[in-house]
Amino acid sequence: MQFDLPLNQLETYSPDEAAPAGFASFWQTTLAEARRFPLNARFVPVESLLRSVQVYDVTYAGYGGAEIRAWLLLPAGTTTALPCVVEYIGYGGGRGQPTDWLLWPSLGYATFVMDTRGQGTAWRTGDTPDPQAGGEPHLPGFMTQGIAAKESYYYRRVYTDAVRATEAAASHPNIDPSRIAVTGGSQGGGLAIAAAGLVPEVALCMPDVPFLSHFSRAVTLTDSAPFNEIAAYLRIHRTRVDETMNTLRYFDGLHFAALAKAPALFSVALMDQVCPPSTVYAAYNRYGGEKAIRVYPFNGHEGGESQQAQEKMAFLAEHLPLTP
Secondary structure: OOOOOOHHHHOOOOOOOOOOOOHHHHHHHHHHHHOOOOOOOEEEEEOOOOOOEEEEEEEEEOHHHOEEEEEEEEEOOOOOOEEEEEEEOOOOOOOOOHHHHOHHHHOOOEEEEEOOOOOOOOOOOOOOOEHHHOEOOOOOOOOOOOOOOOOOOHHHHHHHHHHHHHHHHHOOOOEEEEEEEEEEEOHHHHHHHHHHHHOOOOOEEEEEOOOOOOHHHHHHHOOOOOHHHHHHHHHHOHHHHHHHHHHHHOOOHHHHHHHOOOOEEEEEEOOOOOOOHHHHHHHHHHOOOOEEEEEEOOOOOOOOHHHHHHHHHHHHHHHOOOOO
């Protein structure tokens, strides 16, 4: 059922939550530290039975110089610099197989798919460990790893990896660095918003039912995973509410959305109990660039699925045509 605010209130919903003190400097410092490590993007051709797509197994240096895995898919026979869609993955999933990512190259676009460090065990395989957390990809949760301080929080590493993914994609000779789009669903949508806010060169942002926004409301509104990991943590650590919520403010999609300037196409599902509609609209209404949103009144966290894919195809063709 529709459990959140009515649509007419969602359309103007904008919580009075300013970015925390030092937000900009924290991220400037974080990214500057990451860039001290050479990007070292490597693209190794992969033999496959795919005839219309050339696949590359990618590694590049993310947060702390850790090796992040990715796929790059190019239309077979590519000789020019193409626009590229950088795709981020939903919570618990990994990069899987190249056959999972054929939509954008089938339209003629390059596609760069970032594996999410430490994830890739819940519903699609991943190959990137999280050395700062000391382990191979594993099952959730990730929401409270290092949450005692912004410097140690898990998503500091992942957001940095997402920024470096755009840089790795831009380094390939068959990708036009001025025509990079970012997209993803749920966690992937949250990462797309963060990348659009932190990377001025991003040309287009397409977040679907995005996660990682408006933490202060989400953790008291829904008891669905993954937000409920934070509530479960605070149920035991009763004296850590203020410090936990302060850490999360540095990772809230609200504040990255305000920095973003690229045209954006959001989607929201009004029966979504994983990423409640008000948390999506809070980021959407704060978004700093030209924007549109597609609303699915009777859907949950699956969102618009293939219908939304059609919407994104049209949006991409309009804003990042293959021929500039």
